[in-house]
Structures are given as C-alpha cells and as structure tokens.
Amino acid sequence: MKHRTFFWFFLPTGLAMLLFIAAPIVSVVMQSMFAPHEAVLSVVENCGPFGCTQETAIDQQATQALRDAAPLGRFVGLDIYLDRGHLAVNEVRAAWQSAEGFGDFLSGLSNLPFYRAMAFTLTYTFTVTPLLIVLGLMIALAVNTLQARIKGLVIFFSLLPMIVTPLVGSLILFWMIDSRGVLGSAIQWLASDPGLSLKASTGLTWAMLIVYGVWHSAPFAFVVFYAGLQTLPRDQIEAAQIDGATRWHQVRFVVIPHLMPLVTFVALIQLMDNFRVFEPIVGFNASAHATSLSWIIFNDMGGETRQLSAAAATSVITIVGVAILLSPVLVRTWRDFRSKH
Amino acid sequence: MFLKSLATAGAMAILTTSTAMACEISARVSIVGNEFPAIQTVGAGAQACTGAEVTTNLTADHQKINLPGMQGNPAEYTSAIIANSSIVALINEDVIRPLDDLVAKHGQDLAKTQLITIDGKVMAVAFMANAQHLVYRSDVLEQIGVEPPKTYEELLAAAQMIREKGIMENPVGGAFASGWNLAEEFVNMFIGYDGDFFVAGTAQPSVNSEAGIKALETMKALSEYMNPDFLTHDSNATNAEFRAGNVALMNMWGSRAATMTEAEGVPQEVIDGFAIAGPMTVGGGSVPASTLWWDGWTVAKNISDEEAEATFVAMMNGIRPEILSDAEVAKQAVWLIPGYEPTEAAVGVFAAANSGTVPYPMLPYMGLMHTALGNELSDFMQGKESAEQALADVEAAYTAAAKENGFLQ
Numbered sequence: 001m002k003h004r005t006f007f008w009f010f011l012p013t014g015l016a017m018l019l020f021i022a023a024p025i026v027s028v029v030m031q032s033m034f035a036p037h038e039a040v041l042s043v044v045e046n047c048g049p050f051g052c053t054q055e056t057a058i059d060q061q062a063t064q065a066l067r068d069a070a071p072l073g074r075f076v077g078l079d080i081y082l083d084r085g086h087l088a089v090n091e092v093r094a095a096w097q098s099a100e101g102f103g104d105f106l107s108g109l110s111n112l113p114f115y116r117a118m119a120f121t122l123t124y125t126f127t128v129t130p131l132l133i134v135l136g137l138m139i140a141l142a143v144n145t146l147q148a149r150i151k152g153l154v155i156f157f158s159l160l161p162m163i164v165t166p167l168v169g170s171l172i173l174f175w176m177i178d179s180r181g182v183l184g185s186a187i188q189w190l191a192s193d194p195g196l197s198l199k200a201s202t203g204l205t206w207a208m209l210i211v212y213g214v215w216h217s218a219p220f221a222f223v224v225f226y227a228g229l230q231t232l233p234r235d236q237i238e239a240a241q242i243d244g245a246t247r248w249h250q251v252r253f254v255v256i257p258h259l260m261p262l263v264t265f266v267a268l269i270q271l272m273d274n275f276r277v278f279e280p281i282v283g284f285n286a287s288a289h290a291t292s293l294s295w296i297i298f299n300d301m302g303g304e305t306r307q308l309s310a311a312a313a314t315s316v317i318t319i320v321g322v323a324i325l326l327s328p329v330l331v332r333t334w335r336d337f338r339s340k341h
Numbered sequence: 342m343f344l345k346s347l348a349t350a351g352a353m354a355i356l357t358t359s360t361a362m363a364c365e366i367s368a369r370v371s372i373v374g375n376e377f378p379a380i381q382t383v384g385a386g387a388q389a390c391t392g393a394e395v396t397t398n399l400t401a402d403h404q405k406i407n408l409p410g411m412q413g414n415p416a417e418y419t420s421a422i423i424a425n426s427s428i429v430a431l432i433n434e435d436v437i438r439p440l441d442d443l444v445a446k447h448g449q450d451l452a453k454t455q456l457i458t459i460d461g462k463v464m465a466v467a468f469m470a471n472a473q474h475l476v477y478r479s480d481v482l483e484q485i486g487v488e489p490p491k492t493y494e495e496l497l498a499a500a501q502m503i504r505e506k507g508i509m510e511n512p513v514g515g516a517f518a519s520g521w522n523l524a525e526e527f528v529n530m531f532i533g534y535d536g537d538f539f540v541a542g543t544a545q546p547s548v549n550s551e552a553g554i555k556a557l558e559t560m561k562a563l564s565e566y567m568n569p570d571f572l573t574h575d576s577n578a579t580n581a582e583f584r585a586g587n588v589a590l591m592n593m594w595g596s597r598a599a600t601m602t603e604a605e606g607v608p609q610e611v612i613d614g615f616a617i618a619g620p621m622t623v624g625g626g627s628v629p630a631s632t633l634w635w636d637g638w639t640v641a642k643n644i645s646d647e648e649a650e651a652t653f654v655a656m657m658n659g660i661r662p663e664i665l666s667d668a669e670v671a672k673q674a675v676w677l678i679p680g681y682e683p684t685e686a687a688v689g690v691f692a693a694a695n696s697g698t699v700p701y702p703m704l705p706y707m708g709l710m711h712t713a714l715g716n717e718l719s720d721f722m723q724g725k726e727s728a729e730q731a732l733a734d735v736e737a738a739y740t741a742a743a744k745e746n747g748f749l750q
Binding site for chain 1: 460461519542569570572573705711716723726746748750
C-alpha cells in the first residue's frame with residue numbers, strides 16, 4: 001500500500017484512537033496530579049427538624065475565589081501516588097523498619113489498601129488465566145468430538161456462563177453459596193461442619209471468586225479454541241495416526257502447537273480482563289476479604305464525598321499494571337512477527 | 342419538642358387543606374433521588390403537576406449521579422432528594438440554591454421544622470424522619486422471660502439466653518456489611534459511647550479513642566451472636582434473616598419497620614411476634630446509640646429562576662398534606678408533613694427522636710470519615726487485628742483522603 005493511501009485509510013482510526021484512548025488517558029494523568037483546593041471552613045448555624053446546631057461548613061465564596069484563580073485545583077505532583085491510599089511510601093518504609101522478619105513485613109504491607117488489592121488481583125489473574133485456558137481447551141476438544149447433531153445444543157449451553165452478565169451471574173452464585181443456600185448447605189454437609197461459611201473466610205472467599213472467574217471466562221477460551229480446531233490440518237492428524245500417535249500425543253504435538261497463536265491471544269485478552277477484576281467483588285459483596293484496583297476506583301468515586309484525584313491515580317496505576325502484565329506477551333508476538341517477515 | 346411541633350402542624354393542616362389547588366407549572370422539572378416507597382410517593386406527587394414535563398430518576402445509585410447531574414449549566418436535575426448526610430456533598434460543591442424567596446412565595450403550608458437552614462438560609466425542605474432502633478420478636482423474649490432490652494448490654498444478655506435455651510443459634514441481626522453499613526453501625530455505637538469523630542473545630546480525626554475501642558468491642562460482641570456471614574449482610578439481607586425467623590433482636594431502620602413482615606412466606610410466629618421499640622443506649626450512656634436522619638429535597642443552583650419555581654411548586658405538590666389521607670402512604674414513613682399522625686410502625690423513630698438521639702453529623706468531611714470506617718473496620722470484625730490498629734488505620738486512611746480534598750494540610 002502506498003504511504004499516501006495508507007495515511008488516508010488510517011486517518012479516521014487514528015483520530016478516533018486519539019480522541020477516545022489518548023485524550024482520556026492524558027486527562028486522567030492530569031487529574032491525578034491535581035487535587036481540590038484547600039477548603040476554607042467557617043462555623044455556621046444549621047437548623048432542621050431536630051433543632052439547631054453550630055456546624056463547620058465550607059465557605060463557598062472564598063472557595064469559589066480559589067477555584068476561579070486556579071480552575072485545575074492545587075498541583076500536588078506525585079503526592080497522591082505516594083500517599084497511604086496508593087503506593088504508601090512512608091507506611092511501607094515504617095513497616096520495613098519495624099518488621100521482625102519478612103512475614104511480619106508482608107502482614108504490615110497487607111494492611112495497606114493498595115498492596116492488599118494487588119495481592120488479590122495478582123493471585124486472581126495468575127490462577128484464573130491458566131485455569132480458564134486449560135478448561136477452555138478441554139471443553140473445545142470434547143465438543144469437537146461430538147456428533148454434529150448435538151453439537152449446537154452443547155455449544156449453546158457451554159456459552160451460557162459468558163452470556164450472563166458478570167454482576168447477575170455472581171449475584172446468583174452469591175445466593176447459592178450462602179450458608180443457607182443450595183451450594184453452601186451442600187458444602188457444609190460434605191465437610192460435616194454446620195458452621196462452615198464460604199463468605200466468612202478470606203481463603204474460601206478467594207477460592208470462590210477464582211472458581212467464579214474460571215467458570216465465567218472459560219466459554220470465551222472455549223469458543224476461540226473451538227474455532228481454531230476447525231482449521232486443524234487433517235493430513236497432519238492422519239499422518240500422526242498412521243505413525244501410531246495416541247490421542248494425547250496428537251493433542252500434545254499437533255493440536256496445541258497449531259492453536260498456540262490463539263492461546264497467546266486468549267492469554268492476552270484474559271490477563272487484561274482479570275487484572276481489572278471488579279464485578280464478582282461487588283456481586284459477592286466480598287470487599288471485606290478481597291479488593292482490586294478497579295474496586296478501589298469504584299469505592300473512591302462512589303462515596304458521598306468523591307475522591308476524584310485518588311481514583312485518577314489508581315486508574316493510572318492500573319494502566320501501568322496492565323502494560324507491565326502484557327509486555328512479555330507483546331514482546332513475544334512482536335518477535336514472532338519479526339521472524340516471519 | 343418533636344411531637345409537639347407535629348401536633349401544632351397537624352392543627353394547621355386542617356385549616357389549610359381546604360385551600361389546596363391543582364398544581365400548575367410552566368417549566369421543566371427533573372428529580373433525582375433514592376427509590377424507597379416514601380420517595381416514590383413524593384416523586385409521583387410532583388409528576389401529577391400539569392403544564393410542563395416532570396421527570397423522575399429514582400434509584401439506589403442516586404448519590405453517584407446527583408452531584409454530576411447538578412454540576413452542569415443548566416443542570417440536568419432541577420431537584421435532588423437527599424438526607425442530612427448527602428446534602429453535604431451538594432453544599433460542598435455549591436450546586437443547590439437558597440430557597441428563602443420560594444418558601445415565602447409558595448411555602449405557606451410548610452412547618453418551620455421542615456425547613457433546613459444553613460447559615461440562616463433555607464437550603465432544603467425535609468419531609469420525613471428516620472432512625473435505627475430495636476426490632477424484636479416479642480414471642481421469643483416472652484419465652485425466656487425477658488423485657489425488651491433498653492441497652493446493648495441487656496440485648497447481649499438476652500441473646501445469650503436465647504442461644505443457651507437452643508431457640509436460635511444466631512439470635513442477633515444487624516446490617517454489618519463491609520462498607521457503608523458497617524461504618525453506620527460504628528457511627529451509632531461511637532455516638533452511644535459519647536465519642537467525638539473530630540478534634541473540636543478541626544478536621545483532625547479522633548476516633549482512635551477509648552470510645553472508639555469500646556464501640557468496636559461492643560460490635561464484636563454483637564457479631565458473636567450473628568450469622569457468620571454478617572460482613573456481607575446489608576439491611577435487605579438482615580431483613581431476610583429476620584423474616585425467615587432466624588433472628589430475634591436487631592437494630593434496624595425505621596423506614597423498613599412498616600414492611601418488615603410483609604413478604605411472601607414469612608412464618609406466622611414471626612408476623613405475630615414482630616415488635617418495635619426505641620433505640621438502645623450502650624455502656625451506661627444517656628444518648629441512644631443511633632442517629633437521627635431526615636430526608637428532604639433541594640433545588641439546583643444552575644437552572645433558570647422559572648425552572649426553580651416550577652420545581653419548588655411540583656415538589657410542594659409531592660409533599661402536600663392530602664397524600665396522608667391514603668393509609669398506605671401514611672404508613673410509608675415518619676412524615677414531617679403537617680397533619681401526619683404516627684402509625685404503629687413509627688413508634689421506634691418517635692422514641693428515637695424523644696430520647697435525645699443526635700442527628701447524623703452534617704460536616705463537610707464526615708463522608709470521608711464514613712468511607713474510611715467502612716473500608717478499615719472489617720479486619721477487626723474478622724479478628725485479624727486489634728481495635729487500636731483498626732482505628733489507627735481508619736485515621737490514616739481518613740487523613741490521606743482529607744489531605745487530598747484540602748480539609749487537612
């Protein structure tokens with residue numbers, strides 16, 4: 001393609017990317033470096049149905065003057081990134097100095113919201129992603145061997161977990177695993193412990209969220225791999241069969257290498273998705289046991305007093321996190337691309 | 342004071358009902374608010390006005406959309422229905438207008454206690470009151486021969502007896518879900534122990550105090566008698582536990598009392614045994630461990646005067662005294678509307694108002710404190726850390742947030 005042609009071909013896409021991807025990121029980065037002005041407080045009398053009281057309130061006129069003078073707010077640089085709600089530099093240093101061993105340091109770290117969220121997010125990402133790839137592949141191989149007549153029906157049911165909105169899906173499971181729910185009671189019976197509650201233990205809550213994550217995302221991997229299986233070179237499989245390869249050998253040496261680019265694709269998408277884990281935490285009401293960066297952003301924005309700068313800083317950290325997670329896969333894809341051309 | 346003002350307002354209402362007129366407005370009205378039945382009633386009343394379009398967006402997510410929806414110019418919402426906690430966010434950002442002129446023109450029917458004045462200016466019109474108080478099973482208490490508890494200590498003693506007699510395994514209920522609910526329970530308990538959230542006159546936190554530790558210890562003691570999932574139980578889930586007959590004693594919202602036993606499948610003994618009492622005190626304190634709330638409406642600042650007037654008129658129609666002639670509506674809330682006569686479901690809120698319960702603090706930085714409490718207390722409730730550590734975490738989290746928002750240097 002001529003450079004000129006390519007330029008005009010790419011221009012709309014490029015503009016859209018600038019407008020909808022680059023500009024918001026720039027705005028979020030800006031927002032994270034500015035904080036609201038110092039509040040000018042004054043004591044006023046408040047009256048209502050329950051009588052009058054002297055209360056502190058914001059002096060609107062004085063605050064408005066500050067806002068007019070500097071509409072972006074107060075420049076705070078990296079202060080918000082370093083405060084207790086985010087990287088917590090001072091708190092980490094203090095925990096390191098006072099810790100009596102690495103375990104003690106880790107428990108001090110897990111008391112800080114950012115590191116606690118990272119601990120769950122990374123555990124979730126790095127258990128759910130491989131598990132859902134393996135499960136998705138197994139389902140795809142199984143479905144591929146089915147009779148054409150029942151295939152459609154099985155595919156439809158396999159896709160159901162993905163069709164259900166994550167929030168609704170997790171809410172349904174949330175009630176099933178309640179200590180008085182169907183699954184919760186079954187687990188109590190299996191463990192012969194009537195006091196067992198999945199929602200009251202951090203470990204079990206994590207396990208539950210991970211199982212949910214795999215259940216919810218496996219259909220995506222399944223559908224991609226199933227599509228890949230349709231392009232399987234018949235002659236290679238037949239050659240392998242003639243050479244006496246077992247079914248496992250065929251999968252190991254023919255099918256998996258053939259599907260490898262798709263595995264990379266699924267891993268890429270799912271790493272990104274799982275790092276942003278959010279809905280199950282809300283749906284399972286699990287924030288006492290597990291939080292994620294996305295949940296922190298939601299929490300900062302949702303309170304009665306919004307913390308936009310804090311939410312912006314967490315968003316930037318999330319973007320950086322996604323970039324770091326994806327870099328090995330991206331580098332690999334780039335190398336593959338280079339070696340082929 | 343509370344009852345007396347209502348009684349005089351009632352007398353006034355009888356004089357004014359005959360002068361009620363059809364509601365006619367000339368400009369757009371757009372309302373955002375919470376979704377519970379009393380607010381639905383007010384919204385429907387505003388929509389009954391003719392002459393211009395009245396739209397409502399009543400949703401549990403109202404707190405997330407009311408501020409952005411009022412910051413534009415012109416504002417998307419001409420009125421936000423708020424409570425004494427959430428009005429602060431709107432005042433902090435200066436998006437609602439003083440109503441003095443409109444009250445003078447159209448507010449003759451309003452009782453003085455309905456006017457929320459801040460620094461001498463009317464900023465909102467209240468229409469209902471709310472508080473958390475004791476809800477219990479009288480049949481279960483009779484079985485163990487105990488009077489309805491007036492203090493949390495009595496409640497714990499009763500809970501122990503119920504468990505020991507094998508009547509219920511987890512007889513105590515409470516909206517202890519991590520987040521807003523857990524923080525609200527702490528606020529109640531902390532006030533009951535006479536605690537101060539802030540160093541007087543400043544935004545410096547002071548929850549890491551003896552009162553804070555005692556409040557947490559009482560909450561922990563209560564949780565020992567709760568369903569082990571209590572950190573995931575909001576008021577809906579706690580109500581479900583009560584309805585299922587699993588709970589005998591709990592601190593619950595007055596606005597839920599009227600509908601507590603009105604669900605399908607509630608066992609007859611729960612319906613028959615259901616009873617309401619006032620809020621409890623704790624640790625020998627005289628102030629109940631609860632907070633008083635009002636719900637009311639505001640008018641946006643960034644709209645034309647014509648729209649503001651239309652909004653005021655429509656909202657006045659939403660809270661006109663005649664709505665109380667419908668028995669169902671009268672039961673929906675403890676109305677602050679002239680002519681309201683307390684129903685049985687209102688006993689608890691009235692007891693709260695008459696026993697000196699303090700209103701939820703209307704401070705610009707209280708929302709940040711509430712968020713910090715909600716996030717940091719669950720570790721203590723799970724037994725993962727000490728009360729002192731949890732409260733130190735609350736103060737640290739609050740301080741970081743307050744610095745960001747410019748309340749602390």
